[in-house]
Amino acid sequence: MLQEIIRSRRSVFPANYTGETIPEKDFSRILDSARWAPNHRKTEPWRYKVITGTALSRFADFMSTAYSKVEGHKKFKLKKFQENPLKSSAVILIFLHRDEKESVPEWEEIAAVSMSVQNMWLTTHDLGYGCYWSSPKPFADMSKFEGIKVEKNEKFLGFFYLGTYDKEIHELPERKPIETIAQFITE
Numbered sequence: 001m002l003q004e005i006i007r008s009r010r011s012v013f014p015a016n017y018t019g020e021t022i023p024e025k026d027f028s029r030i031l032d033s034a035r036w037a038p039n040h041r042k043t044e045p046w047r048y049k050v051i052t053g054t055a056l057s058r059f060a061d062f063m064s065t066a067y068s069k070v071e072g073h074k075k076f077k078l079k080k081f082q083e084n085p086l087k088s089s090a091v092i093l094i095f096l097h098r099d100e101k102e103s104v105p106e107w108e109e110i111a112a113v114s115m116s117v118q119n120m121w122l123t124t125h126d127l128g129y130g131c132y133w134s135s136p137k138p139f140a141d142m143s144k145f146e147g148i149k150v151e152k153n154e155k156f157l158g159f160f161y162l163g164t165y166d167k168e169i170h171e172l173p174e175r176k177p178i179e180t181i182a183q184f185i186t187e
């Protein structure tokens with residue numbers, strides 16, 4: 001049931017990944033679900049740069065080199081940037097693509113990209129893999145990663161890490177009750 005999938009979806013971090021590769025058939029299902037999010041004026045504003053295979057270790061070098069240049073960088077964080085891509089099956093760079101006419105306000109496009117990411121997140125979870133969205137890191141310019149094509153009208157919105165993991169039972173985290181998040185106006 002869809003509600004069960006929605007409720008049991010969690011952020012699964014690279015520290016929990018077992019390092020295997022998500023089979024191509026499943027991976028293309030994940031990417032296919034990204035295409036079916038709602039979007040205003042049919043702009044389809046999501047663009048993804050998929051880092052996988054041997055590019056993952058280049059990406060780990062790229063991120064850790066950029067982070068090592070940060071003043072007062074922390075060793076444990078540097079280690080994270082070195083290790084996380086290597087534990088992942090793929091790292092998808094999430095981009096917002098603005099159409100030439102800027103047909104709709106930017107917030108609507110960010111909302112549409114977020115829904116596209118949620119589609120991937122739910123599909124990944126439903127297929128039994130783990131993933132999470134990590135916010136953009138201000139020290140790293142993704143357009144400098146060798147081989148990537150980033151257009152002028154594309155804006156980086158973060159990293160989507162995916163990997164295999166040993167499914168453990170996650171306790172449901174706290175969420176605010178319906179009475180807090182919804183006001184009913186009935187008369």
Ligand SMILES: Cc1cc2nc3c(=O)[nH]c(=O)nc-3n(C[C@H](O)[C@H](O)[C@H](O)COP(=O)(O)O)c2cc1C
Nearest residue numbers: 009010011012013114132133134135136157158173
């Ligand atoms: C837009 C966005 C950005 C996020 N960025 C980060 C991040 O940089 N680091 C992190 O640990 N989690 C990040 N998360 C994941 C949240 O921490 C996570 O969704 C939240 O703790 C709720 O847990 P759940 O996804 O298991 O329900 C992000 C989530 C979203 C939607």
